[in-house]
Structures are given as C-alpha cells and as structure tokens.
Amino acid sequence: MGVVRFAIKMLVKDIKQSIFYLVSMIFSIAIVFNDFNLLFNEDFVDKSDKVAYYTFSGIALTVLLVSLLFIAFANLYFIYGKTKELAIAVISGRSVYSVGLILAIQNLLLGIVGIIIGLAIGFIMMPIVNNFAYGFLGGDASQGGLSPEGLTVTLSIIVVQLIDMIIIDMGYTYRREIIDLLKEQKNMYT
Template sequence: MGLYNFGLRMLKADLKRCVLYVISIIFSTAVIFNFFNIMFNSNFSVIDSNYSMIYKMEALGIIFIAILFVFFCNSYFIMGKAKGLSIVSLSGISIYRLIELLLYQTFIIMIIALPLGLLIGISIMPTFILMMYKILGISDSVWIFSMQGFVCTIAVIAMEVFFLVLVNAGYAYKKDIKDLLAVEKQLYTPDKKSFKFAVMYLIIYLIPILLVPANLGEDSIFFIFLVITIGVYGAQGVIQYYIPYKIGNIKKKKYISHKLKLISFSNLNYSLRKTNFLVIILAISSVLFISLIGSYSKVSQLKAMSMFSYVVIMIFMSLIIIYKVIIEAVNRKKSFKQLNILGYSEEQIKKIIREEIEMFYCITIGVPLVHILVLLITYGKIGIISIASALVLLGIFIITFVVTAIITYRAYKKLILGSL
C-alpha cells in the first residue's frame, strides 16, 4: 500500500474527528472573511471616524479568536493521528516520510475546508453586512464585496496553513514511537508545585474583589482594568495549580473508594489541564469587551458594536469548548466501554458524565464570572454602566455557557452510550 493511500485510509478510519475538524475550519474561515470584509467596507470606515480604529481592533480580536479556534482544533486532530503515525513508524520509514504523510493529510483537509469556508462566508455576507448596518445605524446596499478584505482573508489563511504545517511537522519530528503510542493514553499528571505556591495564585486571583468597596471615580477606568488583568493572571494559576490540588485532596480524603466520583474527578482534572488556556482567553476577552462597553457607553454605535463583538466572542469560546469536550468523549469511548465490561451500568456511566460536565462548567463559568461581577459592580458604582446593561452582559455570559453545558452533556452522553 502506498504512503498516500494509507494516509487517505487513516482519514477515513477517523472520519468523525476529521469532519469536526473540517467544520471548524469552514466556520472559522467564514467568520474571518466577513469581519475582514466589513473592516474594509467604506461605510464602516467613514462612520464616526474618531472610533473607526476601535471598530477595527474589535474585528481583529474576533479574527484572532477564529484563528485560535483552528489551532486548538488542529491540536486535537494531530493527537488523533498519533496511533496511525506510530504504526507507520514501526514499518521503518524515515522521519521525513512520516512528516510527508502528515502534511499530505493536512493539505487534504485544507483543500476541502478552505474553499467551502470562503463560499459559505460569501453566501452569508449580505446577512452579516445587514446586521452590522443595523448595529451602526447605516442604510446602504448589503452587496458590498471588499477585494481588500478578500485578499487579507487569503493572506491570513495562507499564514494559518503555513504555521499549521510547521506545527504538525514539528509534532511528527519530535515524537518518537513510544511517545506516539502513549499520546491518547496519557492521564493527568499532578504538578509538583507546593500548596503555598497554589495559594499565592488564589490570592492574586481574588485581589480584584478589593475594587468593590473602594471609592473610585470615572477617571479610574484604566486602573480598574489593570487590577482585573492582574486577577486574570492569578486565574490561570488557580486552574492549573490550586483547583487540581484541591481536587486531589478531595479524591484522597473523601472519594478514594467512591467508584463513580473517583472517575469523574480524574476526568475533570485531565479536562482542566487541557482547557486552562481557553478559560484564560475567555476571561481576558470578556473583561476586555466589557471594559470597552463601559468606557464608550455614551457612544451608542460603539457600545452596540462592542456588545455584538462580546456576543460573538462568547459564542466562539463556547463552540471551542464544545469541540474540546466532544473530542475528549471520542478519545474516552474505549475507557467507558471497559467500565461497562467491568460491570458499570449505563445509569452509572451517565452519572459519571453528568458529574464531570457539571463540575467542569462550574469551574469554566465560575472562574471568569468572579472578575466579570467585580467589573460590572465597580462600573455600576462609578456610573459608567447601567444596571440594565450590566444584567444583559451578565445574562449573555451565563446563558451562553449554561446552554453550552447542556449541549455538551447531551453530545458527550450520546457518543459514549452509543459506543457501549
């Protein structure tokens, strides 16, 4: 069997993961095109020229998240190729041929996904422009295709593909056969950091709470944002060190003999390690856009654009997390099947999945929520954001991720129970 034929067979054998990866690239490409298209729209550039740069920066922020989405999905896609790559390595082919195989598979995916993403992006362009016009109070033709936006989209996609190729080639080059065989079997390994080190992150994470009783004015907006940013730095340590430490203690002291909670806690620990970066991006982006909404609350168009960007970011981050959990579920099929063989009933497996998802989303929602609440309360006290706006922003965040949790649980449960 030729190397390329084997590569195609590998893609077909893992069709579900490949389809999810293709969909992620299509969605990301469509979003990138539409935001570049609106950035170079003459109406978008002219209106409120004093704030046009902020509009563009918000659009670039969403484009960055869209690119991040693809790279995150690629990391799971490449991990799924580990077993096939190890089989090929055992046959004695050189590392360069192995890289060639992986790049061939990557290009197959890109050739399918990127044109479809551009076509879908162009097809939804009128609806997207109409929506943006309503936000910005513009009345004009929705059939405005920006060649500059299209060229920028192609340039970003080309860079994206280039770096994906580098990442995937580097992955194949660095991993030996033993590592490739162990990739999908790796469990959570506790960090060796001391408890005092973990508590230090918790203290940094809680520092922004001091803003609530503080006597601040409208001129303190930058200071508030700076303090919240410091808190976000602490948040990554809380997720990476403090929470795993506490979960480890709970497992040892309370649930060491509990056959359901022990598994759900172990799965949670692994999921948190994989999601740490995402939660930090979620925290930073939510705080940043809430700050923009508060800072320009008197500029209705900019406030509306920031609100729209905030919603898009929340949806994007929720989709990334859903993708992550679904891929984890695909990877855990065999483990749950073994539990079923050992005597675990479907109801017990459902309970393990439900407990894991409940705890996972409590942490995913709860960690950024503390800083969001502090920011909204502080902005409300100094009068730069109304109670109604604060409740809307809070509601968008909570509702988006509660709905995401429900979707995630159902998808996770369906995948696992369908494999038993």
C-alpha cells in the same frame, strides 16, 4: 502504499476527527472573511474617522485571534487523535519525514476544502452579516458588498496559518519518540 494514498486512507479512517477539524476551519474562515469584509468596506468603516476605524480594527483582531486559536486547537485535537497511527507508521518502516509528509498532505487536503467551503459559506452569510452590521449602526446595507481587500487579507491569513499548521505538525512527529506517540492518544482521553 503511496504516501498520498495512505494519507487519504487515514483521513477516511478517522472521519469524525477529520470532520471536526474541517468544520472548525470552515466556521472560522467564514467568520474571518465577514469580519475583514466589513473592516475593509469603506461604506461601513470610514478610515478618516480614526476612533471608529481603530475600534473596529481591534474588534476584528480579536475575532481573528479567537478564530485562529480555534483552528489551532482543532488541529491539536486532530494530531493527538492520530498519534497511534503515526507510531505504527514509524514502526512499520516509514521515516519521520514520510510521516510528517502524511500529516502535511492531510492538512493540505482539509485546508483546501476548508478554504473553498468556508469562503462559499462566508459569501452566503455576507448579506446577512452586512444587513445586521449596517442596521446596528444605522447605515444603508444596500451599499455594503464584497471588499476585495477583505477577501485578499482573509486568504492570506488562512494560507499562512495552514502553512504554519503543516510545519507544526511535521515538527510534532519529528520531536516525538514512538513510545510517546503510542501513549499520547491514551493520555488524551484520560
């Protein structure tokens, strides 16, 4: 069985974990997109008012960090749930690099779907978030729209995190012994 086919089969086998990981990505991407859309929208945040800009930038950074940590913990849960299958794949003759490639393919598939759906939900949420934010500050929400810089920053951050998750997951399988992989899933539930 090919690596891609095996990776997809493992995703479908553990559909609950895959859906949890995917939903956490979708939610985080939608939140981060709307956060940066407001930060880089000149109608909302006036960059000449340094105090307001830095205050909102601090809030945006906090939201970003919480969202990225949420994705990272979901990834960790995702990987811990797969340790038994990974150990069996190594025992059955797959190399550690092949197992790492399986995880990379799974993360890439879930990441692409998560980015597409997350941005779509972010676009759907954008008018609601803009109305709330502008209403909270007493501004005119009709001026607020899509900020190309916000979209670019969101995509850049999410792609960098996706690449980091792939590298971390590959490193996780490389550093673990087979017996540790077999014990890890049991320890996760106790």
